[in-house]
Amino acid sequence: MDLDYLLVLLLGSVTAAATLLIATVGLAVVYGLMGVVNLAHGEFLMFGAYTTLTVTRMGVPFVLAILVGVIITSLFGAIVEVLLIKPMYGRLLDTMLATWGLSLVLVQAAVLQFGTVTPGVGLPQWSISIGDFEMSTYLLLMVPAAAVIVAAIYLLFTRTSYGVMARASIQDRQMASAVGIETSWINTITFALGAGLAGLAGGLLLPAVPATPDMGLLFVIKAFLIVVSAGPAALSGTAATGGILASTTSVTANIWGSALGDLMFFVATIAILRLFPLGISHKWRIRL
């Protein structure tokens, strides 16, 4: 193995981790923080991708289209929270069934509206050369994008009044209301934020992962496993487990093929949960 190949392998791993983290961070908020098992989370990502795609086709610049996708997916998330999730807080199985139903509806709606195959927006053709190898600059940009998203979420939840009240509401809804927090509004906003982050992932990843009705499924299983393995420090735990699992998968896939890479993901998840049954961050003293 020469140094160029090793560098490409390393960058590929980091990029894969960043991509998966972008797709997972919304679930870290909705499931990791709020404890809502939203089985339609992948479809929120798909919703964001199609919204971004549709807006792009209208002639809106891609970056602005992503922003529109985030806003519309957040609003859709807020509506879902008010109509579907709010009456079911504390009812895990009911929430799972209702959100599973929602995911089926969204997938079928996407099939009816867009068909099963949709032309993508095309990956920007910028690339960098490493020896004989070439890497997409757009995919490499996912690394700083993931870092910015995670840092922004961390600062939002630790440095702002909303963030502190949201974490209080999530930890003990009744006690939060007993110190004056409007938990109902806070929960709606937080769920909408999680949905918006899924929409952001759908938009950002659109050039690399074309919009299809079942694209959410590509990410949601891995995202759930990452957040479950993360434990109580939802954000930093997710960043850590996402990094470990995605890079393990990427390295394995690059050397032995994608099937073995996926197998490695699940084996590594089992290993993490065997070693840390309550999640990797169970004993961490970090807030988020």
Added chain:
Amino acid sequence: MFEITNATGGYEKTRIIEDASIKVDKGEVVALLGRNGVGKTTLFKYAMGLIDRENGSVSLGGKELPAATSRRVRAGLGYVPQGRFVFPRLTVSENIAAAAAANRHDRKKAVAQALEDFPLLKPKANTLAGKLSGGQQQVLAMARALATEPEVLLLDEPTEGIQPSIIDDIAGIIKTLNVERGISILVAEQDLEFCRAVAKRAYVMDRGQIVDEVSIEALLENEELVQRLLGV
């Protein structure tokens, strides 16, 4: 004046309290005495709007309080629950900041004030609340309730599971809050000596009802009554 009138309610279809009425005058500290399971905590939850209400009302300064718990807090009702219930994965400072922010008070000022009022919390300001001892959590729960700037404070069994030295501190804090800040306090307790240290008047509760209103000194002199009402 803080007033609970004919409180009747409980959990779903199980009625726990019935026709319970209590008055706390402005600037007064009143104890609510009773054995375990007589309904003291349920009455406090009723006052906070945290349980189903069948009948009765809660008023502050002559105005009936709204049904929503968060709006009751903003109207001036502070609450320290039995068992503290601090937010475990928020730091000490964040616990206080959350309460202040919810009531539209400056959270930085509120944290600074709380750390000055409760020096015990100062070295723990950035510690997760779930890592504190029981006594420290009790003090934090009081500091958090005070960050809402209440007119009336409901304290539910503040001495439960707390070491004696901290109990004396808590009694001192209650007296200071009452005298220096004019906060009216209703404290549910089983510890008569603690009640004597902080209150002059008490209601006695039994099987979901207020069965007596007594001066604490008179109660302490009547062993038979203490035995009958409190089982101690």
